[in-house]
Structures are given as C-alpha cells and as structure tokens.
Amino acid sequence: MPRTPTAALVVVGNEVLSAKVQDENGPFTARRLRELGVELVTIRTVRDRVDEVSAAVLALCRQVDWVFTSGGVGPTHDDITVRAVAEALGRPMHRSPALVETIRALHRRGHPGAEPPEAALRMADVPEGTRLLGDEGYPTLALENVVMLPGVPQFYRHQFERIAHLLQAPPFRLACVYLSAGEGEIAPALDAVAAAHPAVEIGSYPRFDAGADHRVKVTLEAKDAARVEAALRALLAALPAGSVLRTEGP
C-alpha cells in the first residue's frame, strides 16, 4: 500500500473571518480530496496580508504533498496571494507573457478590439517558475507544490477539477457503526481497539438532537479494507451487548 498523499488548504479570507461570506471552498476541498484518496491534514483561514499568507504557505509546503490556496488572485489591492507565495518560496515576480495573452483574449471577448486596463494585467504577474496547469480558458497557477486557486467558488471548483487527475490515489475504505449507547459506555472498547489497530483511524461522533436514531456513530477508516474489517470485528466483539444498531461498510 503506497503512502497516502497529504494536502493542506490556505483560505485567504478576510471576508470569511469577518463573516461577510461563508467559505464554500473548504468543504468542497475536503470532500473532493477524500474522494481522490488524498488526506487533507489542515485548513488555515488567514487574513489578506502578505506576511500571514506567506507564513502559512511556507510552514505547510514543507509538511504536506500539496498546498492549495483559495482566493486573493484578482487584480485589486487586497489580492496578495500570488505575491505571498513568491515570498514564501523565495522567487522574484515577473510578468508571464502567456498569462498576458490569456487576459487579453478574455478582455477582448467582452470589449472587442480593446486592450485590458493595466490593473487587469497585474494578474499576469507571477513568481518565476510558475507552471500553468489545467485548461487554456484560464490556467491554474502552480509553483513547486503550491496550487493557487481563485476564491470565487464556481472558478475554484472549475480549476480544481481541471487538475484533479494529478492527485488521484487509492481510495479510503470506511466502516460505520451506529450505537444506542453513549460515549461514556463505549469508551473502554474504543480505547482498546484504537490501541490494537493503530493503522485504522477511529472516530466517535455523539448525537444529542431529538431527531437522531442513534446516540453515537463510530467510524473506522484506512486505505486497506482488510485492516478496516479486522478493526470492525474487534470493535463489535468489544462493545457492550445490545448496543449496536447497525453497521455500514467497508
């Protein structure tokens, strides 16, 4: 079983932190990376400041295989992500001729024959060594293991999907156990199984709302289905009699 690839997401998000907008790119990224077999190890939402974005990117790009950034790639004063990535990775900025052509072509679609304003051309200023991935419509910027995606959810998702094939890894295998007992009663069984099956990630999620048909959902997850099955068997044997409502998977 090859090592599970890892990823981190940096949301450049004054608007999220100040509650003007609810972030959609974090939940989307979590879901899609899981489907692709990639482990998302952290999401950091930071302010639109070069030093804060740069510090987050620098810390994370050494810890994980892929760092995604969300937002801050437009033409205005608060779009500082690309500069912050250049700083984090110690690269000078330059104006990319290929991106200038892309921006010109996009501008002419809306304004036939016209040149884009200088401010729009700022979006062609990228760190030296930046790779242009994805499609020609608007390429995705990548430098080393950092992929810079736009903040607008429809563009984020579009650009993410254009590069998703680069990330694909073997899938996670998940089993779930739904219980009528509370966490306090099942904790000894969970302790024992978690200790004996360290390669399986075990989660315990209590429900307290009146509508729930169970009190706790236990999840067991790994890439190797046989390991999940072994941990599941051990857990079912260790749980208090009569506490299991149903199981799902792996």
Add this chain to the structure above:
Amino acid sequence: MPRTPTAALVVVGNEVLSAKVQDENGPFTARRLRELGVELVTIRTVRDRVDEVSAAVLALCRQVDWVFTSGGVGPTHDDITVRAVAEALGRPMHRSPALVETIRALHRRGHPGAEPPEAALRMADVPEGTRLLGDEGYPTLALENVVMLPGVPQFYRHQFERIAHLLQAPPFRLACVYLSAGEGEIAPALDAVAAAHPAVEIGSYPRFDAGADHRVKVTLEAKDAARVEAALRALLAALPAGSVLRTEGP
C-alpha cells in the same frame, strides 16, 4: 478608540477534514465575534492529534487575546483537546472535584442513583489552573486565554453565549458600495483609497453569477465611523463616473 481585541479559533476536526461533517462552529464564531466587536484573525482546522492541537494553541495564544477551541472534549480516545492545551501551556493535568460533581449530577439525571462510568469521569481531567466559566449546567473550561468549547454545535453555541459578555467591545462600522464596473476598472481607485486610509479595511468582492445585480461589492470597515465615512467619500470621488449602483452605511 481602544485597541480592537483579537481572537483565533482552532477546530479539532478529523471529521471536518475528512468531509464526514461540515463545520458549523467556524461560521458561527466569525459572525458572533464580529457582532461583539472582536477581530477573528485566523481559523485553523487540525487533526485530532495532541501534537497538532498543542502546536496550534501555543502559536496562537501568544498572538491573539482569545483562543477558542472547538471539539475534542468528550470521553473517548479521540478527545485530546484538553490534554493538548495542558501541554501547550505547560500545565499538569488533575481531576477537578467540581467537574466530577457536575458529571455525577448529569449522569444521575439519566440513571437515578447510579455512578457515572470511569470513562465519563475522564471529562473531569483538566489542566491545573483551569477556570470554570459560564453556567452550572455544564461549565466552560478556560485556561489563561484559551477557552475550550465542545464540538457539537448546539453545545458550542450554548457555552459560547454564556461567556460572550466577557468579550464585548465597541462595534465595527461597515459601509458597502455596489458597482456596475469590474475589478480591473476600479482597481486604481481602490489602490489610492486603501493607501490613503490605512486604518480602514477595504475589501473587493466580485460577482460572476448571472443572478447578481452588481459586478463588485466594495466594503469599508473600521471601528471609527468618521474614518469609514472619510474613506467612503474619497472612494466615491475616485471611482469611474457612473459605476456606483448604490451605497449602504456606515
């Protein structure tokens, strides 16, 4: 105008990172802190691991006035937040007699006359020096400037509201300008106003969906309404003629 208090949120969130659950406590915290006049400077979602939670708490508790943690305070093996905070702040763990009594009282409500299982009493193990805030129903754990809240959204919100009065600061004042022009056309005006009014936070949020009645929303925000008004006047004077659809506030 007193300094704006700052806060950070650490979401202890295997279930969020693996897309089993969508985090509700981040958006709630962002909204409530904004209403309370507190600046949320970052949200970090990390895995349920002592070292990762501890590193996040240690880094953030020196940078901001308040650190909130969400999740990982229950009785099972994956509930590692309280131990991680103890480690971050260099405090030994001890069993709190007051929390033992709370847990006993709660258990007896559901099981008259019965003692809670040892696993449930683990929730009384807290760092030395932990303060018990909020109400008696279930107290909120705080150590230095770190407030440890439960992950279940209804409990998170309940405990947050019990301590909200401790956070209250003067409100933010916000003005919004809705524009028919694109970001490329308004960038020079935004640059000039942002440079001349550094005490006002200026954001630019483009819309690309067919349903939007504007192309860009510009926000101007500070605690001092006079400063927001001055930046707003300067911006309205600098924007391209005919590009302003409407304004709101401050």
